Amino acid sequence: MVSSSHEAMHRIFQDHPTLFSRVSETLGLPFPSPTAVTALPNDVTETKAVDRRIDTLLRIDTESHGPFLLAVEAQKKKDPEKSASWGYYLAYLRSKYRLPPLLLVICQDRATAEWAARPDPIGFCSWPSLTVRPLVVGPGNMPVISDPAEAVDDLALATLSTIVHGASPDIEGILKTMSTALRAVPDDVRDPVVEFIFQGLDKLPAADIWRKLVVVDLSFYKSSFFQEVRAEAKAEAKAEAKAEARAEVRAEATTARAAEDVLAVLDMRGLDVPEEARARITGCDDPDVLRGWLRQAVVATCVDDVFRTE
Structure with a gap:
């Protein structure tokens, strides 16, 4: 089942098509700057019997090296079957579009990222006919952004970094940086970022941290998605208050x-x-104290004996 976190890790490239240029710069890779980016259909089904879909597929045009295809895959865990699928995607894209394809894999944990980055030769004996070699982004090579000004300068990259580091021990500081940065941007820029981070963190413990930060730091945030989250938070707080009140009443009745x-x-x-x-x-x-007095009341010869337990 596809999770919201999975969707956020690749769909951010659809909303910010030029993001790959900054990602490649961050990784120190010599890819040319794009002059145009076009989202392409992600359906790479060969026959009706096998349904294959790339998470996100973009055509990126460059002035110095011409166009290429960028296939973005979000990978949540190791999957021995994935390499075969990725090899199929690359061969299919090369055949259909007659353009060089590049595979970018986004991961949220180091183990999955290291597994995905291993070249997988396809061939026989020592002669690979095709080698699947993805470009992988994960916690090990995506920088931690701790300066709100830096986050504002490139919100798309900062958002991707936040999602990738969702399970990092530093995530609380990263999220505080993002919430501070988002105070300085317009609603139409801020709202998608808040939603992407919500979706990207999904069921990670950091999602609760982000929810509390947004409630406190971005109380002006008005997205319909977040209004539901806020309503849930208010309902939970109300239920907790009622439970505490009931417990207090029970304690008073007991005494x-x-x-x-x-x-x-x-x-x-x-x-x-x-x-x-x-x-x-x-x-x-x-x-x-009352229980002690009750025990004394059973044997007391006068009321003063009751209080001698103190």
């Missing part, structure tokens, strides 16, 4: 009954209880 039990035992034993002692018993809100 009231315990005080009544102490007075009832003293009354049954025919012991005189002055008004001052009665007020002391009914005014006690410590159930442990």
